[in-house]
Amino acid sequence: xxxxxxxxLALGPCxxxxxxxxxxxxxxxxxxxxxxxxxxxxxxxxxxxxxAAIGRLDASLATGLPxxxxxxxxxxxxxxxxxELRRVPDRAAAIAAAEREHAEMLQALRRALNWRAxxxxxxxxxxxxxxxxxxxxxxxxxxxxxxxxxxxxxxTATFFITLAAVFAxxxxxxxxxxxxxxxxxxx
Amino acid sequence: xDAAIEGHLAAGRHARAFDLIVxxxxxxxxxxxxxxxxxxxxxxxxxxxxxxxxxxxxxxxxGRAALGTWIYAITRNTCLMELRRRRPxxxxxxxxxxxxxxxxxxxxxxxxxxxxxxxxxxxxxxxxANQQQAVRLFYLEDRSYEAVAESLGMPLxxxxxxxxxxxxxxxxxxxxxxVQAA
Numbered sequence: 001x002x003x004x005x006x007x008x009l010a011l012g013p014c015x016x017x018x019x020x021x022x023x024x025x026x027x028x029x030x031x032x033x034x035x036x037x038x039x040x041x042x043x044x045x046x047x048x049x050x051x052a053a054i055g056r057l058d059a060s061l062a063t064g065l066p067x068x069x070x071x072x073x074x075x076x077x078x079x080x081x082x083x084e085l086r087r088v089p090d091r092a093a094a095i096a097a098a099e100r101e102h103a104e105m106l107q108a109l110r111r112a113l114n115w116r117a118x119x120x121x122x123x124x125x126x127x128x129x130x131x132x133x134x135x136x137x138x139x140x141x142x143x144x145x146x147x148x149x150x151x152x153x154x155x156t157a158t159f160f161i162t163l164a165a166v167f168a169x170x171x172x173x174x175x176x177x178x179x180x181x182x183x184x185x186x187x
Numbered sequence: 188x189d190a191a192i193e194g195h196l197a198a199g200r201h202a203r204a205f206d207l208i209v210x211x212x213x214x215x216x217x218x219x220x221x222x223x224x225x226x227x228x229x230x231x232x233x234x235x236x237x238x239x240x241x242x243x244x245x246x247x248x249x250g251r252a253a254l255g256t257w258i259y260a261i262t263r264n265t266c267l268m269e270l271r272r273r274r275p276x277x278x279x280x281x282x283x284x285x286x287x288x289x290x291x292x293x294x295x296x297x298x299x300x301x302x303x304x305x306x307x308x309x310x311x312x313x314x315x316a317n318q319q320q321a322v323r324l325f326y327l328e329d330r331s332y333e334a335v336a337e338s339l340g341m342p343l344x345x346x347x348x349x350x351x352x353x354x355x356x357x358x359x360x361x362x363x364x365x366v367q368a369a
Contacts, residue, residue, distance in 0.1 A: 022351045026330055050358075057357055064307040065326045068227040070217050070234065078209065078235055082242055 013050035014040075021047060025054040121170040125163035133159050192254060201245045208245075209238060212255065215328075216262045219338045222324035223266040233269055237262045259338050310360050318353035325350055 013021055020037050023029040029037065041048045071077075136143050136158060143158070144151050192211070195204035216237050221230035240261050248257060311319055321335060325346075328334035336346045 018355070019351055022354055023347070026332070026350075028332060028347075053358060054354065057354060057361070060303075060307050061311075061322065061326050061357075062330070064304050065311070065323060066227075067327060068217075068221055068230065070213065070231055074213070074231065074234070075209065078238055081235065081239055082205075085239070085242070 011046055013047040014044060017044075017047050018050075021051050022054060025051065025058050117170055121167045122163070124170075125166035128166060129159035129162035132162055189254060193250070196245070196248060196250065196254075199246075205242050205245060208241065208254070208258070212258050213238065215255075215334070215338060216258065218324065218327040219259060219262050220266050222320045222327060222338075223263070224269060225319075225323070229269060233262070233265050237265045240265065255337060256340065260340060262338075263340065306361075310357055313360055314353055314356055318349055318356065321346060321349040322353045322357075 012018070017037060017040060020029055020033060024034055024037055037047075041051060132143060132148065189211075192204050192207045195201070195207065213234060217230055217234040220233040220237070221227065224230050224233060237258070241258055244261070248254070252260075311322060314322065321339070324335045324338060325332070328338070332343055332346055332350075335341075335350075336343045339346065341349075
């Protein structure tokens with residue numbers, strides 16, 4: 001590089017030609033403007049030197065910048081990943097299946113709980129009814145005086161009335177209770 | 188090729204469409220990833236990740252955007268996520284930042300006897316990130332402004348301006364060395 005070139009390069013090209021000089025080097029300048037620019041460069045050493053410097057830079061970048069390639073096994077690895085994903089069931093389908101399973105579990109628990117409630121009510125009704133019948137035989141008139149049984153009712157009627165009352169109380173309690181998984185699981 | 192892909196997509200044959208998408212787009216996705224991440228291994232990982240995302244999202248592709256535009260947008264997002272994951276990183280976004288000035292100084296006063304190739308890479312590394320990306324991609328895409336604009340999702344004029352400023356800056360950075368060498 002001679003010193004006069006360095007000097008003109010340091011000055012830079014004509015300001016209004018700078019952008020076009022880069023486009024000319026890229027080969028993307030519109031033909032009419034390219035012709036006018038070439039004519040201008042015949043008389044302008046600054047633009048001529050700048051165009052030459054851009055050309056050198058362009059060649060350096062084209063040959064000097066890395067041009068990496070994908071690994072030869074890229075496609076195989078990608079296909080393996082896709083195959084792996086295909087094995088995983090669709091997310092929406094998985095959620096639907098889990099919800100179905102959850103609903104079935106709740107239903108089963110509810111059925112089991114209903115049977116348990118019936119048995120508990122029967123047991124509790126029997127105990128309370130038995131106790132009342134026992135009290136009536138040991139202290140006749142006591143339950144009547146407390147207003148717990150109707151006057152003149154017998155032991156069997158007392159027992160069944162108590163049993164029915166306990167069943168009704170259980171039924172009312174479970175009807176008001178929200179049927180959610182935690183309540184079903186806790187009991 | 189695009190018509191064939193679109194045909195399969197319209198018919199809901201996503202797997203077959205994907206089989207055509209991979210050979211059609213993988214290299215450009217890789218070059219775009221490389222221009223952003225500047226590292227071959229990371230770019231290859233990002234390419235894999237992008238294509239897996241494309242495979243997952245293909246049934247939802249509605250065709251409102253061109254397929255390439257959609258795929259390159261996924262690529263850029265994948266690379267940006269990778270860059271965020273790498274934090275903290277040095278940013279050259281602002282050419283007047285301390286880091287950029289430091290890099291430029293290092294280049295101008297770099298150790299004597301460095302191969303020309305290393306100098307060129309160091310000059311490019313001193314550019315702001317968006318200019319670096321445009322320059323790398325421009326030469327990877329065989330000097331196609333249109334390909335760079337499509338990959339980066341930018342208007343053609345913006346790409347031309349970025350490349351113009353990048354090369355102007357490279358000339359300025361290279362000049363002290365040229366003068367010293369003269």
